[in-house]
Amino acid sequence: MEYTNQVGGRAKITKVLDDHLLKPTTVNEVNNYMCLPRLVAEVAPDICFVVSLEDIIPLKMCNACSNSFHSIQDLMQARPKGYYLIMKDAAHDLQKPRLMDLKLGTRTYSDYITEERKQHHIRKALRNTTSRLGVRMCGASFHGATEGKIIKWSKAWGKEMSSEEFSMAMKAFFNVSEPQKRDTILQLRKIKTALESCPGFRFFGASLLAVLDDLDGKTVIIKMIDFASMARSELGQPQYEGPDDGALFGVNNMLSILED
Template structure:
């Protein structure tokens, strides 16, 4: 079943069971999930299972994943796909009646070390020309209901690439037209993410995003998750080494906190 809450990302997500999302992915992203530090697991989506070369492997199962019926159902679902590598994650919007959704590409660098040189040069040029370099953030997609007229608003990745520094802030103010309590909850979660990043050396979250979810119906239901680890750098043996912390990602989180506090 198509996942109707997807606002960005190349991989097409599918809704499975009642509260889960199936994401086709790469072996590298699967390995990144398996090796995530505990501090990052706490700010990332709940990954219940991974499927590596067709084999179902337990991760951090949620309550609904504990039943054998669920495992059997997942195996049957996988059989119907041509891909062999997946993440099976808890739907972060589960339990929200009317969620505002936004994907913000995080950091001042968004490309993987594994890209060809010519593609890296093209990515650098693009980043230098949009809000990635200016804010450490780029809007990659959003969907929410306009509180004034009740119309559903959809923003695309293409729109996000065209925004200048000031326009980006204006867009954020439109999306974050929520209660002060919800803004405070968002800032609190962002401060937690920032603390994790400030205390984590040798990792770079290239290509990762902040997934923002705010329920327009229930004020206390607010989430921000660090997502997408297919391009991150882990500074492993025989790979590029990145001492210190990810200053680009920290820059982006800091700017979002500033915008919310204005």
């Protein structure tokens, strides 16, 4: 089933098993999800299974998945062999979802691309808030003041934003109930703590996903997503010291904007 709440990312996500999502991905992201530091895993999506070619590997199975393993096997047999994530849909059952995807960090490319592509990414980052703020808006969708009107913000607009426009956009998007504002800040602080806790890791290309419900005025889910380009400083790989300052720069700027 088509997933209508996707606001960012290139992979075509589909709705499966009523309240789950299926995301086609790469072997790198599958492996990285299985090696996430504990505190980062707590702020990452609830991945019930990773699929690596013919293997369906449980990660954080929910109750529904525990009773649906045969359905999941049937689901994957009908798909091309490859790499997938099966996760809980954070926006499931929300009546008035408020959704945004934010590219996180001052560097968005992996260690394993050509020098030409690397320079392309660097030039792009210098033209937008990736370099200036460590965070860039990649897409958003929420209900406007007029009943039935859906406001959508595009990835293209995110690339054109000045720092001031980005700050104004964040304040407009998070113009929600006071409990939701407080919870948003608390969850961003939790992500900050997670990033600070894992020296040597670099979350290149990761994003922040914000999911709120305008109807209940309570629901807030802020997650770190997209770990395909993550670096772990393992033997034989590029080595990094300390925490990911680029990602922390982005989270700190989000906190500064929302706490202002």
